[in-house]
Amino acid sequence: MTTxxxxxxxxxxxxxxxxxxxxxxxxxxxxxxxxxVLVIDMAAAWTAxxxxxxxxxxxxxxATVAVLTAARSKGLPVIFTxxxxxxxxxxxxxxxxxxxxxxxxxxxxxxxxxLRPELERTEMEPLIEKPHASAFFGTNVLSMLVxxxxxxxxxxxxxxxGCIRSTCESAFNNNLHxxxxxxxxxxxxxxxxxxxxxxxxxxMADVESLENVIKHIENL
Amino acid sequence: MTTxxxxxxxxxxxxxxxxxxxxxxxxxxxxxxxxxVLVIDMAAAWTAxxxxxxxxxxxxxxATVAVLTAARSKGLPVIFTxxxxxxxxxxxxxxxxxxxxxxxxxxxxxxxxxLRPELERTEMEPLIEKPHASAFFGTNVLSMLVxxxxxxxxxxxxxxxGCIRSTCESAFNNNLHxxxxxxxxxxxxxxxxxxxxxxxxxxMADVESLENVIKHIENL
Amino acid sequence: MTTxxxxxxxxxxxxxxxxxxxxxxxxxxxxxxxxxVLVIDMAAAWTAxxxxxxxxxxxxxxATVAVLTAARSKGLPVIFTxxxxxxxxxxxxxxxxxxxxxxxxxxxxxxxxxLRPELERTEMEPLIEKPHASAFFGTNVLSMLVxxxxxxxxxxxxxxxGCIRSTCESAFNNNLHxxxxxxxxxxxxxxxxxxxxxxxxxxMADVESLENVIKHIENL
Amino acid sequence: MTTxxxxxxxxxxxxxxxxxxxxxxxxxxxxxxxxxVLVIDMAAAWTAxxxxxxxxxxxxxxATVAVLTAARSKGLPVIFTxxxxxxxxxxxxxxxxxxxxxxxxxxxxxxxxxLRPELERTEMEPLIEKPHASAFFGTNVLSMLVxxxxxxxxxxxxxxxGCIRSTCESAFNNNLHxxxxxxxxxxxxxxxxxxxxxxxxxxMADVESLENVIKHIENL
Numbered sequence: 001m002t003t004x005x006x007x008x009x010x011x012x013x014x015x016x017x018x019x020x021x022x023x024x025x026x027x028x029x030x031x032x033x034x035x036x037v038l039v040i041d042m043a044a045a046w047t048a049x050x051x052x053x054x055x056x057x058x059x060x061x062x063a064t065v066a067v068l069t070a071a072r073s074k075g076l077p078v079i080f081t082x083x084x085x086x087x088x089x090x091x092x093x094x095x096x097x098x099x100x101x102x103x104x105x106x107x108x109x110x111x112x113x114x115l116r117p118e119l120e121r122t123e124m125e126p127l128i129e130k131p132h133a134s135a136f137f138g139t140n141v142l143s144m145l146v147x148x149x150x151x152x153x154x155x156x157x158x159x160x161x162g163c164i165r166s167t168c169e170s171a172f173n174n175n176l177h178x179x180x181x182x183x184x185x186x187x188x189x190x191x192x193x194x195x196x197x198x199x200x201x202x203x204m205a206d207v208e209s210l211e212n213v214i215k216h217i218e219n220l
Numbered sequence: 221m222t223t224x225x226x227x228x229x230x231x232x233x234x235x236x237x238x239x240x241x242x243x244x245x246x247x248x249x250x251x252x253x254x255x256x257v258l259v260i261d262m263a264a265a266w267t268a269x270x271x272x273x274x275x276x277x278x279x280x281x282x283a284t285v286a287v288l289t290a291a292r293s294k295g296l297p298v299i300f301t302x303x304x305x306x307x308x309x310x311x312x313x314x315x316x317x318x319x320x321x322x323x324x325x326x327x328x329x330x331x332x333x334x335l336r337p338e339l340e341r342t343e344m345e346p347l348i349e350k351p352h353a354s355a356f357f358g359t360n361v362l363s364m365l366v367x368x369x370x371x372x373x374x375x376x377x378x379x380x381x382g383c384i385r386s387t388c389e390s391a392f393n394n395n396l397h398x399x400x401x402x403x404x405x406x407x408x409x410x411x412x413x414x415x416x417x418x419x420x421x422x423x424m425a426d427v428e429s430l431e432n433v434i435k436h437i438e439n440l
Numbered sequence: 441m442t443t444x445x446x447x448x449x450x451x452x453x454x455x456x457x458x459x460x461x462x463x464x465x466x467x468x469x470x471x472x473x474x475x476x477v478l479v480i481d482m483a484a485a486w487t488a489x490x491x492x493x494x495x496x497x498x499x500x501x502x503a504t505v506a507v508l509t510a511a512r513s514k515g516l517p518v519i520f521t522x523x524x525x526x527x528x529x530x531x532x533x534x535x536x537x538x539x540x541x542x543x544x545x546x547x548x549x550x551x552x553x554x555l556r557p558e559l560e561r562t563e564m565e566p567l568i569e570k571p572h573a574s575a576f577f578g579t580n581v582l583s584m585l586v587x588x589x590x591x592x593x594x595x596x597x598x599x600x601x602g603c604i605r606s607t608c609e610s611a612f613n614n615n616l617h618x619x620x621x622x623x624x625x626x627x628x629x630x631x632x633x634x635x636x637x638x639x640x641x642x643x644m645a646d647v648e649s650l651e652n653v654i655k656h657i658e659n660l
Numbered sequence: 661m662t663t664x665x666x667x668x669x670x671x672x673x674x675x676x677x678x679x680x681x682x683x684x685x686x687x688x689x690x691x692x693x694x695x696x697v698l699v700i701d702m703a704a705a706w707t708a709x710x711x712x713x714x715x716x717x718x719x720x721x722x723a724t725v726a727v728l729t730a731a732r733s734k735g736l737p738v739i740f741t742x743x744x745x746x747x748x749x750x751x752x753x754x755x756x757x758x759x760x761x762x763x764x765x766x767x768x769x770x771x772x773x774x775l776r777p778e779l780e781r782t783e784m785e786p787l788i789e790k791p792h793a794s795a796f797f798g799t800n801v802l803s804m805l806v807x808x809x810x811x812x813x814x815x816x817x818x819x820x821x822g823c824i825r826s827t828c829e830s831a832f833n834n835n836l837h838x839x840x841x842x843x844x845x846x847x848x849x850x851x852x853x854x855x856x857x858x859x860x861x862x863x864m865a866d867v868e869s870l871e872n873v874i875k876h877i878e879n880l
Contacts, residue, residue: 019849024712024762029755032589053683077310088344090297091360093367093835095689100863102684124308131360132833133863140311140351140358142582147313147615149591162863166829173792175587175753189679195855203760203793203822239629244492244542249535252809273463313615315469320643322464352613353643362802367835369811382643386609393572395533395807409459415635423540423573423602517750528784530737531800533807564748571800578800580751580791587753 020202029206031216032151032177036077037067038135040157040167042119043082045105045112047158053102055188057158063184063210064156065118070217077148078125080115081135081163084108091131133163136170145176152177154213155205156184161196168204178205181213240422249426251436252371252397256297257287258355260377260387262339263302265325265332267378273322275408277378281338283404283430284376288339290437297368298345300335301355301383304328311351353383356390365396372397374433375425376404381416388424398425401433460642469646471656472591472617476517477507478575480597480607482559483522485545485552487598493542495628497598501558503624503650504596508559510657517588518565520555521575521603524548531571573603576610585616592617594653595645596624601636608644618645621653680862689866691876692811692837696737697727698795700817700827702779703742705765705772707818713762715848717818721778723844723870724816728779730877737808738785740775741795741823744768751791793823796830805836812837814873815865816844821856828864838865841873 020026042064049056071078083106085091092103106113108129115121131138145153153171155164155178164185171178180200187193201207240246262284269276291298303326305311312323326333328349335341351358365373373391375384375398384405391398400420407413421427460466482504489496511518523546525531532543546553548569555561571578585593593611595604595618604625611618620640627633641647680686702724709716731738743766745751752763766773768789775781791798805813813831815824815838824845831838840860847853861867 016849016851022712023848025760027759027761029758086343086346088346090344090346090364090368093363095367095832095835095837098687098689099832099865100685101687123306124310126306126308126310131363133829134833137833138360138363143313143351143358143614144310146586146591147315148310151586151589161859169793169826172755172759173794173797174583175755177755188683189676191676199821205759236629236631242492243628245540247539247541249538315612315615315617318469319467319612319645320465321467353609354613357613363834366806366811371806371809381639389573389606389609392535392539393574393577394803395535397535408463409456411456419601425539526783526786528786530784530786530804530808533803535807563746564750566746566748566750571803578803580798583753583791583798584750587755588750 016198017202020198025202029177031179034149035071035152035154035179035217035220036079036145036148036150037071037154037156038141038167039064039068039078039080039119040135040155040163041081041083041159042116042157043113044116047116051112052105053188055158055186057186060158060184060186061116061118063181066210066214067154067156067181067184067217068119070214071154074217074220076217077145077150079135079141079144080119080121080125080127081130082113082115082127083131084110084113084129085131096132133166134170135163135167136174137166142174150176152179154179154181156181158186160185160187160200161189161192165196165200168200172204179213180205180207181210182207183210236418237422240418245422249397251399254369255291255372255374255399255437255440256299256365256368256370257291257374257376258361258387259284259288259298259300259339260355260375260383261301261303261379262336262377263333264336267336271332272325273408275378275406277406280378280404280406281336283401285338286430286434287374287376287401287404287437290434291374294437294440296437297365297370299355299361299364300339300341300345300347301350302333302335302347303351304333304349305351316352353386354390355383355387356394357386362394370396372399374399374401376401378406380405380407380420381409381412385416385420388420392424399433400425400427401430402427403430456638457642460638465642469617471619474589475592475594475619475657475660476519476585476588476590477511477594477596478581478607479504479508479518479520479559480575480595480603481521481523481599482556482597483553484556487556491552492545493628495598495626497626500598500624500626501556503621505558506650506654507594507596507621507624507657510654511594514657514660516657517585517590519575519581519584520559520561520565520567521570522553522555522567523571524550524553524569525571536572573606574610575603575607576614577606582614590616592619594619594621596621598626600625600627600640601629601632605636605640608640612644619653620645620647621650622647623650676858677862680858685862689837691839694809695812695814695839695877695880696739696805696808696810697731697814697816698801698827699724699728699738699740699779700795700815700823701741701743701819702776702817703773704776707776711772712765713848715818715846717846720818720844720846721776723841725778726870726874727814727816727841727844727877730874731814734877734880736877737805737810739795739801739804740779740781740785740787741790742773742775742787743791744770744773744789745791756792793826794830795823795827796834797826802834810836812839814839814841816841818846820845820847820860821849821852825856825860828860832864839873840865840867841870842867843870
């Protein structure tokens with residue numbers, strides 16, 4: 001079921017890919033037995049093109065909804081994240097607000113940090129307000145996954161070069177199998193998206209086509 | 221400024237205390253330079269005597285408010301915790317709900333998990349919904365403390381044998397100085413309270429009198 | 441296969457046990473599907489009666505070896521811990537060395553921190569030098585367990601009121617099923633041992649008889 | 661004392677840098693008061709050009725030694741890392757060995773994982789065997805830094821796009837100030853090095869010139 005990243009992907013970074021392979025990266029991990037879906041930051045602040053951080057990610061939204069539809073039909077666990085802070089931004093801290101001042105716009109309760117309605121989140125699907133890029137840092141996500149016997153996470157959402165990459169690394173560090181359906185992740189910058197996908201596939205996750213991911217879920 | 225636990229405390233566990241001392245426990249750590257206050261679970265579910273888990277902790281509330289008054293007058297950071305879950309209890313997980321079924325009553329948004337109004341929490345004082353006993357597990361509390369340059373935590377609230385003990389242990393593991401003003405922590409069971417205080421003083425924190433803690437803060 | 445703690449245990453704390461039950465503690469969690477064994481601090485410093493921290497734990501050693509024999513016959517993962525520091529004790533830190541000065545005797549490489557030979561550790565069984573009481577704090581243990589698909593930990597070794605209790609709490613927080621065979625854990629103080637076992641059973645783990653634990657493993 | 665990354669750096673990624681700035685990244689954090697040095701993976705496996713993962717990093721070694729000399733003259737804490745595993749690789753886990761098979765060559769005790777002698781590590785400077793890319797994951801590093809009152813980490817060593825980036829992100833998440841002297845970090849691939857430095861400066865750390873970092877330390 002797994003395809004190599006080179007097959008699934010354009011050839012534009014093929015030279016870098018070879019460099020990674022020769023150095024002993026980019027192995028195939030494959031799927032475990034019990035996947036869950038992590039939907040990262042599919043809220044207005046990141047998905048509206050007119051936003052400072054926003055992107056035109058309607059294709060990513062369509063792909064995410066396709067993954068969710070397949071996952072829900074099989075009863076897989078789903079967890080959503082957003083980023084939201086109180087007005088004092090103590091949860092973020094002075095280092096974070098200095099380096100990435102855009103987070104000052106992510107106020108808890110504001111419309112910008114609400115999940116996009118197309119996701120149709122249900123009460124069974126936790127919504128986590130993560131303080132930093134990784135869904136695992138400063139949250140209870142790992143314990144929730146262990147409690148549900150999850151060994152594989154399918155990571156979707158935005159942005160490929162930021163929160164997607166960080167979430168994949170944390171999951172990988174914790175020895176979870178990590179699957180990234182490439183059409184279901186996006187970034188403001190096409191260049192950053194392509195570079196991050198290559199890096200993610202080399203170090204942390206199996207980057208797969210959306211089609212293969214959906215098929216795998218449907219065959220569970 | 222530090223008193224020994226034996227001075228500050230009744231003699232009822234003095235034999236056990238000696239045993240700890242001989243084994244190389246119960247040293248004095250003292251205060252660092254920059255304290256913060258952690259107020260643990262001072263919400264209705266734990267502080268109303270008619271509650272399953274509740275105690276008559278009006279004395280603890282008075283002592284907690286005294287600590288808060290002193291801390292706020294010096295501009296010390298304050299963090300509050302409560303425990304709250306969505307109706308599916310996925311944040312808690314099946315192991316937790318099986319072992320401690322009382323948490324099924326801690327619904328996010330319900331009155332039972334709201335902070336007691338006497339605490340007069342301000343917007344500058346984060347409120348954390350911790351999933352387990354320790355304020356540090358599955359939360360961003362450590363990062364918030366590091367971001368504010370905190371090296372000492374004053375731990376107050378309930379219950380001494382549960383969330384207070386666990387929070388002290390996490391803070392100690394992270395090399396924070398931990399101070400417990402003994403009048404500002406409480407437990408349903410007097411026996412469990414006394415045993416836990418002894419254990420906390422032996423292994424993790426300096427248990428002090430409320431008077432000494434207030435004086436120390438006022439002299440900062 | 442599970443017995444209640446009241447059945448497995450003496451009646452000396454039965455009143456406290458009832459108090460816990462009424463408050464919504466002491467539920468039965470039971471076993472998951474894939475257990476591992478965590479053997480805590482069965483090294484000379486903790487198991488030699490002439491040591492400051494030591495106990496006469498020959499019965500605990502016999503029970504531990506019985507658990508290991510059963511676990512190895514089924515190919516279950518086994519992880520050992522000890523505590524060991526470089527002479528500067530920076531891994532422990534000033535707070536830890538002030539509160540629990542006995543750790544200054546735990547020098548990396550010294551005989552006192554070596555595992556007892558009766559354990560017959562093999563190369564497939566990691567040995568972790570944990571810096572604090574819990575086997576999970578500041579170590580890679582959780583990631584190792586997730587990587588091996590473990591959902592249940594059987595915790596054995598010393599001391600019941602210290603490292604055993606802390607390790608059980610961490611495992612519980614991470615939604616692992618936790619099983620403590622009561623004959624395979626020990627403490628210098630009989631009182632502390634009994635109180636800690638009651639607390640562990642109420643809040644974190646199913647305390648079981650050694651016989652039942654061995655039977656359960658043999659039936660896997 | 662801080663220079664902007666644009667000043668310190670070549671112009672080759674200036675367009676990407678502008679994109680980051682407009683999106684609210686790449687703020688200046690500056691130094692805290694109490695820095696420590698983290699020296700990442702300066703061992704044979706990563707620093708010998710003939711190695712699969714190795715680079716010709718003699719310039720990086722010289723810059724690292726210059727940082728160490730300045731730091732030691734001021735008594736700053738220093739922590740070294742390497743990566744090393746037992747032959748069963750259980751500390752790494754099946755996911756890690758599948759994705760990055762090169763780690764199978766990092767045997768505990770082998771010459772390839774020993775620190776380079778030019779570093780002249782002393783007994784006061786802990787050496788951490790980290791299981792994954794970040795110096796903070798599955799280790800006690802954060803607790804050690806908190807215990808020494810550290811609020812700033814200077815991150816040096818290899819590889820910029822891997823362990824340096826991951827370590828910077830963990831430190832940033834924990835609200836530590838992160839400083840990267842650009843001449844003191846290196847990577848097999850010049851392209852990956854440049855892209856990672858840009859990303860690190862945009863999201864996690866202030867990338868500075870070696871000269872400025874040394875001056876700052878000397879003025880402490």
